[in-house]
Amino acid sequence: MNQDWRGVVIRRLLLLIAACLLVGLVSGEYAWSLVVGLGAYLGWTLSQLLRLHNWLKHHQTDQPPPDGYGLWGEVFDSIYHLQRRDQRVRGRLQAVIDRVQESTAALNDAVVMLDNDGNLEWWNRAAETLLGLKTPQDSGQPVTNLVRHPRFKDYFELPAHPEPLELISPVNDRMHLQFHITQYGNGEHLMLVRDVTRMHQLEQMRKDFIANVSHELRTPLTVIAGYLETLLDNVDDVNPRWLRALQQMQQQGGRMQNLLNDLLLLAKLEATDYPSDNQPVAVDLLLLSIKGDAQALSNERNHRISLDADHNIRLKGSEAELRSAFSNLVFNAVKYTPDNGEIRVRWWADEHGAHLSVQDSGIGIDAKHLPRLTERFYRVDSSRASNTGGTGLGLAIVKHVLLRHRARLDISSVPGKGSTFTCHFAPAQVVRR
Numbered sequence: 221m222n223q224d225w226r227g228v229v230i231r232r233l234l235l236l237i238a239a240c241l242l243v244g245l246v247s248g249e250y251a252w253s254l255v256v257g258l259g260a261y262l263g264w265t266l267s268q269l270l271r272l273h274n275w276l277k278h279h280q281t282d283q284p285p286p287d288g289y290g291l292w293g294e295v296f297d298s299i300y301h302l303q304r305r306d307q308r309v310r311g312r313l314q315a316v317i318d319r320v321q322e323s324t325a326a327l328n329d330a331v332v333m334l335d336n337d338g339n340l341e342w343w344n345r346a347a348e349t350l351l352g353l354k355t356p357q358d359s360g361q362p363v364t365n366l367v368r369h370p371r372f373k374d375y376f377e378l379p380a381h382p383e384p385l386e387l388i389s390p391v392n393d394r395m396h397l398q399f400h401i402t403q404y405g406n407g408e409h410l411m412l413v414r415d416v417t418r419m420h421q422l423e424q425m426r427k428d429f430i431a432n433v434s435h436e437l438r439t440p441l442t443v444i445a446g447y448l449e450t451l452l453d454n455v456d457d458v459n460p461r462w463l464r465a466l467q468q469m470q471q472q473g474g475r476m477q478n479l480l481n482d483l484l485l486l487a488k489l490e491a492t493d494y495p496s497d498n499q500p501v502a503v504d505l506l507l508l509s510i511k512g513d514a515q516a517l518s519n520e521r522n523h524r525i526s527l528d529a530d531h532n533i534r535l536k537g538s539e540a541e542l543r544s545a546f547s548n549l550v551f552n553a554v555k556y557t558p559d560n561g562e563i564r565v566r567w568w569a570d571e572h573g574a575h576l577s578v579q580d581s582g583i584g585i586d587a588k589h590l591p592r593l594t595e596r597f598y599r600v601d602s603s604r605a606s607n608t609g610g611t612g613l614g615l616a617i618v619k620h621v622l623l624r625h626r627a628r629l630d631i632s633s634v635p636g637k638g639s640t641f642t643c644h645f646a647p648a649q650v651v652r653r
């Protein structure tokens with residue numbers, strides 16, 4: 221009903237005043253009849269207001285409003301309709317929330333909602349199994365108190381979490397979990413936790429398989445290489461027709477041995493996240509000895525190798541691992557730089573940490589290969605690699621060693637002009653003499 225209530229109220233008021241004036245005309249008391257008439261109207265209005273107040277205060281759900289007359293009846297009905305509409309909307313919202321909660325409860329992955337201080341707000345059933353959260357005791361607890369792992373604390377405190385974190389479950393040390401944190405709203409966090417034990421086992425099987433095969437192949441290869449060496453030592457007894465074949469067999473045997481050694485080294489590097497050794501390493505002396513080896517490798521190819529190393533800066537880590545990473549970079553520079561080329565090795569530190577750069581004036585690498593260069597067996601040009609006797613694992617080893625020493629590798633190169641490989645180490649790894 222869409223009436224003009226303002227007109228109705230004014231008309232009724234005018235009617236009431238007219239009636240009062242009529243009574244005044246009959247009785248001769250205009251003022252009194254007006255006071256009594258308007259007072260009665262005010263009293264009736266106040267009584268309606270009180271009924272509305274009582275109904276709003278004491279009414280049960282779905283209890284209809286009291287009957288009202290005129291504008292008051294309209295006000296009662298409108299409030300009642302608003303309430304009903306609000307209840308229906310709330311019911312629908314509750315149904316959506318219930319469905320979302322039911323579906324997340326049925327997930328195998330844990331879903332945990334945290335407030336902006338990292339305190340637990342809500343979690344699903346899987347979070348209880350994977351993380352051991354207890355309902356309702358743990359509600360409001362800081363998540364770092366419940367997942368007590370230094371790496372989790374560091375990860376949680378990062379400003380952004382583009383990469384997931386893998387950890388052992390706090391309730392079962394045979395279970396591997398992957399944590400992924402997303403920030404939303406007003407600094408709140410949504411934490412998703414997946415059980416990746418199966419993936420972890422498969423990855424472990426792959427690593428073990430490569431390590432075992434490499435290990436098992438080592439002995440037969442040593443025997444074959446040994447016999448080939450004996451045969452070639454007694455070159456006079458060997459039929460000249462076989463000489464070239466034997467030399468090639470020895471060369472390829474050597475390549476296979478290098479390959480197995482590199483595979484075993486990679487398997488060893490993958491077995492743990494950090495080097496067991498964390499002593500300050502004198503990088504200048506290490507580079508000096510690598511320079512000597514590189515000169516021997518260059519031999520008659522006559523490369524000019526220069527070394528500029530700050531002897532005040534040492535690096536925390538494993539000397540053996542750093543030696544294999546740095547020598548891979550320097551030997552690559554020798555391998556991929558034409559005769560008489562120039563190689564510069566520099567070791568220095570600044571406010572960003574310590575840096576090692578190996579710059580050569582060699583054949584260079586096309587920009588399209590750079591992102592994939594540290595993948596295992598990735599080669600820019602297979603004919604190039606077979607000439608140099610490379611295994612294709614050198615830069616993969618460099619990447620792994622650097623990861624374990626909190627460092628990253630930067631590669632810049634111009635085809636035909638040369639390449640620069642730079643390792644950047646975090647300030648925390650640097651020790652000044």
Ligand code: ADP
Binds near residue numbers: 583
């Ligand atoms: P490899 O044992 O074949 O040298 P690496 O992993 O050490 O394997 O290197 C991968 C590829 O990167 C090499 O095959 C080579 O093509 C390229 N490369 C590495 N270092 C250099 C360099 N200093 N100059 C040019 N190319 C390089």
